[in-house]
Structures are given as C-alpha cells and as structure tokens.
Amino acid sequence: MPQVNPARGLRRIELSTDAPEATADFYSQLLGWSVLAEPDDVFGGWVGDRLAVHISPGEGGWRLVFGGTPARPLHHGAAADRGRVLHGPWAPEPRPGEPCWVELAGEADADDHYTAELGWHVREVDTTTLYEAELDAARRAVAGRCAADGDLAAGWLVYFSVPDVAAAAAIAVELGGSVVVAPHTAHTGLAAAIAAPAGGVVGVLQAPAGWGGSLATTTTAGPVEAMP
Numbered sequence: 336m337p338q339v340n341p342a343r344g345l346r347r348i349e350l351s352t353d354a355p356e357a358t359a360d361f362y363s364q365l366l367g368w369s370v371l372a373e374p375d376d377v378f379g380g381w382v383g384d385r386l387a388v389h390i391s392p393g394e395g396g397w398r399l400v401f402g403g404t405p406a407r408p409l410h411h412g413a414a415a416d417r418g419r420v421l422h423g424p425w426a427p428e429p430r431p432g433e434p435c436w437v438e439l440a441g442e443a444d445a446d447d448h449y450t451a452e453l454g455w456h457v458r459e460v461d462t463t464t465l466y467e468a469e470l471d472a473a474r475r476a477v478a479g480r481c482a483a484d485g486d487l488a489a490g491w492l493v494y495f496s497v498p499d500v501a502a503a504a505a506i507a508v509e510l511g512g513s514v515v516v517a518p519h520t521a522h523t524g525l526a527a528a529i530a531a532p533a534g535g536v537v538g539v540l541q542a543p544a545g546w547g548g549s550l551a552t553t554t555t556a557g558p559v560e561a562m563p
Contacts, residue, residue: 341454341468342401344423344477344546346416347386348434348493349400351393354533359390361510361531365503366432366495382432385421387495396535399437399491401477403453410448411439411490424468424475424546429496435543436494436523436550440483449478463522465550476550479522486516487528487536494538494548500525503539507531523548 352358359378363370368380368387380388396412402423403415420426422434429435439445446457446464455466456474464480483489497503500518507514507529515536516528525541526548545551 340403341470342403342415342420342477343425343468343470344402344420345434345437346400346402346418346420348388348422349398350388350390350535351395351398352390352533352535353392353394355390355392358531358533358535361512361533362388362390362537364510365506365512365529366497368432380432382430385427385430385433387433397491397493397537399493401453407452409452410445411441413491415453422546423477424551425470426546428545429543431496431498433496434493435496435540435545436479436538436547438479438481438492438494438538440481440487440489440492442482443480445480461522476547479547479550492528492536492538494523494526494540496543497539498542500527500539500541503527504529523550 355376355378359370362368362380371379376392378390379386399413400416402420404417406416408414449455449466455468458465458467465476466478467474468477504514504527511532513530515530518527523540526538528536528538530536540548
C-alpha cells in the first residue's frame with residue numbers, strides 16, 4: 336500500500352439542511368457567528384476572518400472534509416480534499432464559536448478505514464479511541480471515536496468552543512433547540528450536545544485550551560503502534 340500523508344485536521348465543515356437561513360440564525364445566536372449570505376441560499380458562519388461552517392440547502396446533515404489527497408469520499412459522511420487545514424491540532428487555537436474537536440460515534444471497524452485512508456494512528460485512552468497524526472516525530476490527536484449510544488446517533492459529531500457550556504445549553508433551549516446530552520465532564524473537558532430546531536446535533540466544549548480541549552496538551556512523542 337502506498338504511503339499516506341497523515342490528515343492533520345479539517346479543511347472545512349459543511350452542513351446541509353432544509354432550513355439553511357433559520358439554522359444559520361440559530362447558530363449565530365448560540366455561537367456568536369457573523370453570518371454572510373451567499374448565492375443559492377448558502378450561508379457562511381464566520382468567526383473573525385476564519386470560516387467556521389458553510390450551510391446550504393439539502394438533507395445531508397454535517398459533512399467533515401479533512402485535508403488530504405486525492406479528493407475523495409470517506410465513510411460516515413466525511414471526505415478528503417486538498418488544501419490548507421483550517422481546524423486541527425496544528426492550526427490556530429480555536430476561538431469561541433469555532434470548531435474545536437470532532438468525534439465519531441461508531442464501531443471499531445471504523446479504525447481500519449481511517450488509518451488506511453488518512454494515515455492516522457490509533458491510541459486508546461480510557462474508554463475513548465484517539466486518531467492521531469504525526470508531525471516532526473510528535474503525534475497529536477486529530478479526532479476521537481466512541482461507541483454509539485441512545486443519546487447520539489452514529490456518525491461524526493462536531494464540537495464548537497463556547498465560553499460557558501451551561502449558558503450555551505440554556506441559550507439553545509431559549510432559541511427553540513434542545514439539550515441532547517447535558518453538561519458533563521468528558522475526556523476533552525466540560526462538554527454538552529445540543530440539537531438545533533431544524534435538526535442536527537452539535538457538541539459544545541467549554542473554553543478549550545486548543546484542539547481537543549484537555550487533549551491539547553497531550554502529545555505522544557516517538558512511535559506508537561497503529562492498531563492492526
């Protein structure tokens with residue numbers, strides 16, 4: 336098998352919904368985005384000069400696009416595409432409203448797919464599986480995987496940075512959304528999961544120190560065996 340350059344983060348995040356304008360308005364109030372309207376009922380959610388999410392008409396839900404070549408679809412609604420990584424452990428520290436972590440709710444057979452396709456290594460930490468990429472002989476967590484359960488459907492979950500998780504959960508309810516997973520301490524820090532009124536679930540993570548929150552300071556030096 337040819338050598339795969341490891342995907343060190345996300346090129347972009349896309350959300351397709353049958354109510355793009357209302358969804359963009361919900362997240363702008365929840366996460367503090369500046370929303371810019373584009374042609375064909377597409378909306379960009381911006382934090383300063385960095386694009387957080389593209390929202391467009393459709394029914395596909397969240398789609399994560401990792402940096403990697405060639406451009407191609409991946410499992411669980413993800414994809415790879417060439418170009419600069421905007422969000423990840425080597426990208427700028429996530430500001431409030433920006434993506435700060437991604438986690439796959441799925442089974443262990445996903446590990447083989449992502450290690451082969453994106454050049455990741457797998458490391459087990461407590462009950463969480465970490466997908467790590469390497470740069471200059473150090474490995475950092477790019478994403479995680481946990482078992483799907485009754486609260487979260489199988490697939491990728493995007494986390495956004497917020498100053499206060501409890502306040503974000505309360506705002507979501509005021510805006511007509513709901514709290515899918517109440518604020519709790521996770522391996523990444525204080526987190527919760529929120530559903531928008533038009534559908535779709537996101538995670539929120541309180542004041543993460545970097546990509547992955549509490550995991551941002553965890554770097555694996557030297558070789559770590561990838562799972563077979």
